[in-house]
Structure formats: structure tokens, C-alpha cells
Amino acid sequence: MLGLIISIIVVGLIAGFIARAVVPGKQSMSILMTIVLGIVGSFVGGFLGFLLFGQDAGDGFLxxxxxxxxxxxxxxxxVVYIMVKGRGASARRRS
Structure with missing residues (x-):
């Protein structure tokens, strides 16, 4: 169980770091937020894989x-996080 948690954190860190390197612009995120980004990305990727490749529904959507x-x-x-965060900042500027 501990090995699974550590591997999820490591894969999350690697995926989050690579995503931050690929997406242009400066993202003000801590290392913890980078790990969370990678973990969320893993489930988004699993969901997209389910939709694109039609895996067995018994495997679950997430x-x-x-x-x-x-x-x-x-x-x-x-990209979604940047768009949502940018929208909130522009709304605050108009106020």
C-alpha cells in the first residue's frame, strides 16, 4: 500500500513537472500543487483513454x-487551471 502511494506521488510529480514545462507561460505553483496536478492529470488521462479506446465499463470511468x-x-x-485562474483575475480587475 505504501509503495502504491509513493508511486502515485512520483508519477504525479513527473507528469506535473513535464506539463508545466510544456505549457508556455509562468505558473506560480508549489511542488505540492505540481504533484496534485499530475495526479489529477492521471485520472483525466484515464478518463480520456476510456472514452477514446472504449475499455470495459467494469473498469470504471475514472x-x-x-x-x-x-x-x-x-x-x-x-490549461484549464490557467484559463479559470485568468478569468478570475480579469473579473477582479474590472471591479
Missing amino acids: QPAGIIGSIIGAIIAL
């Missing part, structure tokens, strides 16, 4: 993906 799926999912999650 399933962890491999490292490539985690990176792709983390990039998508980071």
Missing part, C-alpha cells in the same frame, strides 16, 4: 493512466 496519459491529462488540467 481510472489511473500510464505516464503518457498522465502527462497529456496534466497538460489539459493545467
